[in-house]
Amino acid sequence: MFRSILNIGLSFLLTCSILAQSVPNGDKSLMGFSPENSIRQKTLEQKFDASLRRENLREWLKKMSARPHHVGSPYDKENAEFMLSLLKSWGYNAQIEQFDVLFPTPKTRVLEMLAPEKFTAKLSEPAVKEDSTSNQSSEQLPVYNAYSIDGDVTAPLVYVNYGIPADYEELERNGVDVRGKIVIARYGGSWRGIKPKVAAEHGAIGCLIYSDPRNDGFFQGDVYPKGAWRNENGAQRGSVADMPTFPGDPLTPNIGATKNAKRLDRKNAPTITKIPVMPISYGDALPLLRNLEGAVVPESWRGALPITYHFGGTEATKVHLKLAFNWDIKTIYNVIAKMKGSERPDEWIIRGNHHDAWVNGADDPLSGQVAMLEEARGIGELVKTGWKPKRTIVYCAWDGEEPGLLGSTEWAETHADELKNKAAVYINSDSNGRGFLGVGGSHTLEKFVNEVSRDVIDPQTKISVGERWRATQLVNGSPNSKKEARERTDLRIGALGSGSDYTPFLQHLGIASLNLGYGGEDGGGSYHSVYDSFDHYTRFGDPNFDYGIALAQTAGRMTLRLANADVLPFEFTNFADTVGVYVKEIMTLADTMREETKQMNQMISDGTLKAAQDPKETFVMPKPKSDVPFLNFAPLQNALAKLQESAKNYQKATKNKSATSQKSLDEILMKTERALANQKGLPRRDWFKHQIYAPGFYTGYGVKTLPAVREAIEQRDWKEAGEQISIVAKTIENFALEIDKATQLIR
């Protein structure tokens, strides 16, 4: 669903790993393994690598992307059944688990400009002869945004840039009001569902979202079919449900959408949009945008269409948007396949990727899905040779990710109690392509990720994927990333916001999670369009499936190590270091806001702000803001100090000794992340429990770390900020106590 190269941790200088003991020849053991078991494990991984076959990826990708396979389509179910049969044939205890979810599809879609120019939007992606599946119009879902409400509105049009809160501040300063109007926002700058949400908050009555060629079209590269990039007819389908409130079926928050589950009335479902919203191509957007009047927008708002971008909003432009949907309940099909653990069957290593797509979905999600299948097959092969994982491995092919993480969320909600007891780690993947490893996730696994990244060879350069990622950080990173790549033992992995199926595991249940994939050298532009096809992917994505194999090697290695380790390879000093960064960030945030508020209020009151404006342009003076008080960050600072202490003690304890009972230690370690989840959840969105990572309420994909505190500060709610500091501090302290318990078991 969500393509982005996350930060990744890796290490060439890895000096000491927890629970690793020096072996006589100076080699390091793998994290969590004894020297002897390390050697055994490495041999196993070599066998695993050798068993992987790129032809399988190609064959499965071709087959599974042969027809559209969105939720509710016949081919969606067929794909699930195909995978089920494969997984069963490889020795897994596999089954399909169904849920019944609300899934709207379009009945009526009309977009026309009435004035000053007559124009009716095409709203279609034509077949191109170079793309053999692009002509399957009878099965293709048309271009639309899922969970838009029905609506029929006619109003002036306003260009709102990305449509995020800061853009509305700019509109306000320019005297542009969106009340009673239809807004047109470009994709990017936030998750798409933020755009209609913020538009509605400001009184807009309709919302269009288009792909500007600056972000996603000819500005980036040659367009399809000549090149990989989005052409003038390509449009981006996608969900606009308010997922930062809760993901999953809009009618069954917190519970599984089983056949007889108690459902909300659709009219009361809080995550369905408040205004109608539809995505369009830049071909359809051009006639609308070139007719807008009003002032010229700021430079950072301007896209790559060959026009002067204006705010619009004047009565001279009239746009008519009419949308109606079939509000059906559809069945989704998760494929769940278990390989039972030999020693600790109640410790689960869960590995997932979704299989549903918006159309043919060769890249999103099948490129990740087929790599995961091959990984599962490889592990099945190992099992056939007599080997067994210590812990249970669970492969999950999720349905309904695209409309809103439906399959994973409903499954996680249904099995919440069991998962809280048994889940050790969840590893997610999604789209995959040629390029660099990207990893985000729980920083308790950062050192482990770094270790694995050293052991996978990049197919193009023959150095390790870790080394290659470090190289791109050193060459292309931000100044801070460059510095860390030079100086820090491990490279820092990214924090997870949302956009794929890790969210229910990490942020709802508190299960340590990772999300990984390769990319950065593959061509974009097919995302959520009919052109996300086998033909496109094998020209621009990962033509030889080299990186499909690399993904299988990486995630497979993670799965195998986590499943086989003597003790789960969690490590806490890197986590403490990263939390330290976050604490520093929010303290700096408050200080910066205080200084900026002071300066801005001063410039408002002394006339400086006004004097710097062009008197011939509209400028609405902003109101002074209340001063930013000094907040008591001491509870967080004390909790951080405690965390650092506990992390260090655990590291020291595990350096040369082992736990008396590895199983007891595991039981503590696998639940440490649970301590980071607060059962009361975040303010105003209690589905989200994790106190360190959450998708931003106004960013959607983008993570907010220490979200309760950070968002309270951003929203200038000083009282709430103070309250949440205490709650987060207490959470971190409890987490540190869990580490202490683990340390106790070793001494």
Next chain:
Amino acid sequence: MFRSILNIGLSFLLTCSILAQSVPNGDKSLMGFSPENSIRQKTLEQKFDASLRRENLREWLKKMSARPHHVGSPYDKENAEFMLSLLKSWGYNAQIEQFDVLFPTPKTRVLEMLAPEKFTAKLSEPAVKEDSTSNQSSEQLPVYNAYSIDGDVTAPLVYVNYGIPADYEELERNGVDVRGKIVIARYGGSWRGIKPKVAAEHGAIGCLIYSDPRNDGFFQGDVYPKGAWRNENGAQRGSVADMPTFPGDPLTPNIGATKNAKRLDRKNAPTITKIPVMPISYGDALPLLRNLEGAVVPESWRGALPITYHFGGTEATKVHLKLAFNWDIKTIYNVIAKMKGSERPDEWIIRGNHHDAWVNGADDPLSGQVAMLEEARGIGELVKTGWKPKRTIVYCAWDGEEPGLLGSTEWAETHADELKNKAAVYINSDSNGRGFLGVGGSHTLEKFVNEVSRDVIDPQTKISVGERWRATQLVNGSPNSKKEARERTDLRIGALGSGSDYTPFLQHLGIASLNLGYGGEDGGGSYHSVYDSFDHYTRFGDPNFDYGIALAQTAGRMTLRLANADVLPFEFTNFADTVGVYVKEIMTLADTMREETKQMNQMISDGTLKAAQDPKETFVMPKPKSDVPFLNFAPLQNALAKLQESAKNYQKATKNKSATSQKSLDEILMKTERALANQKGLPRRDWFKHQIYAPGFYTGYGVKTLPAVREAIEQRDWKEAGEQISIVAKTIENFALEIDKATQLIR
């Protein structure tokens, strides 16, 4: 010729000005004036302000822009004669001073694409009905670059972004070679003459320069005639002579181009380009650029045309460029008008603006020229009431600025000895428009500029123009500008590179100079096109001539104060502070280059740089560079310390005492800037004598401060850097000794 808003110094907190004595009521005297004379002067300035008439500006602008008036045209001479008669009528001792200069005009201009598409460039700017002078095709100079050599070349085309040295490094990394090819560069990023110079250095055989709509077209705002901005047919004429080597007539470096001057053979004239070069519109550029092949260019290279920008350079594209010129000697007409000083006639305050244009030139240069005329008239009015300036005022309307500062340079070279003796200050203006004051110049006048800016009222906001400029620095400035605007008593004025007629005075003769104008709220896009007309200017430039009056008030006030002060209002602590900034900058430059070189060499040798590249794209590994040695900056640091000391001593001395002889003090002060000029000149371009300010050899307009040292470091010539540090240090020490002499006269 050159439009840009320079930094400007100003002050609200001005606490002590040199030679200013407290008057009993706490008011401050004007810099250089006794309290009594300050009061008299302020009264004079009020009378001056009251005499200014905006109708004159409108009338003169209309008249003088009524026909094309480039060098060699009948109307160029008519305008000179018109101004002569005006200046005479206002009581000036005025005359026209002629020079005979090389001025090529086009005979043949052909640009066509031969493959893969046939296309012949239009190379013309059509008349538009909203612009009454745009149809004067019989008198318009066609679109061309003056001082391009003749040429007839056919070759593949390569896009080189701005065509500056860093762009060729990027081309090289991408394996794109321009040898034997024609380059197409976009305007911007440097002065235009740099583009063919650097292209030829890299082996290109032809050069096109086009106006990309990103920088100068619809991306910026609505295009003409709907809005102010350049339309698809607008093209930018302009000189491409190698002016960073020397400006003025290419055949008479260092000497005046008088009738019988010894001239270089044109074949040996070093400032004529090495390859043919022509400017084109974005309408003409589009078919060329959209046919380029090769890799997609980096993001920062991409313009606003609706295409994917590629490097090109492949054999598939063939372009034919044929240019031939009439290489005529033409007469130029400077108007020089003197108002003799009553007390110190041999101290000259020189005020200049050019009058020649590329076509009708309403904005460039007449907007500044008519303000200067009104200023001269106002001073003439004052003289008619019996007042006389203490010092001589010289008004200069330069011809031939556009082709290469011809009028000012030839005049300055002809009268070099007299000017070195008599010139105290040169004040330049050029295009002028609605908006904020911008000032650049000698920092010995920075405090004076700050003082004047407090005394001129902004016509739109009714606060001082200084206050308004401070406001825009505080609101829109860089972080450093904001900080200085908050904390520094005076705002820092910009350093002068080149691009208008101050260059021969400041950088060749060492005369303290200022360049000023208003702008930032006027619409661009007519620059050097047929659309730079009265109609365009009165819609988008300065419709009511409010800022023409403001310029007359500002430059007139400067002229009047400089002409009337008891002692010339030079001040040296601000200058020392600014030189301190420059010294710190070049030391940081060397440190940064050392660190970057080390890191890059490391990344080349250890494979990091290669590992971060996409193996499917061409990447030519750069060669390691030699290490950056530690340079001995001590001579500069010691000279700076001495300068700071001398500046402080002069400030202290002038605080409460006056010079025994104001005239003797003046004689030292007016020549202090001369001490900053080294008669040997800069390495490889000895016409440029000033050791603090010069146009960059590879930037053209953009200033290089401490140029001899800075450019040696930039070019990695460590030996020259060391040598030039000593020379510049000695120059600064000599300057400090001049200040000491002035201080002696006061004690």
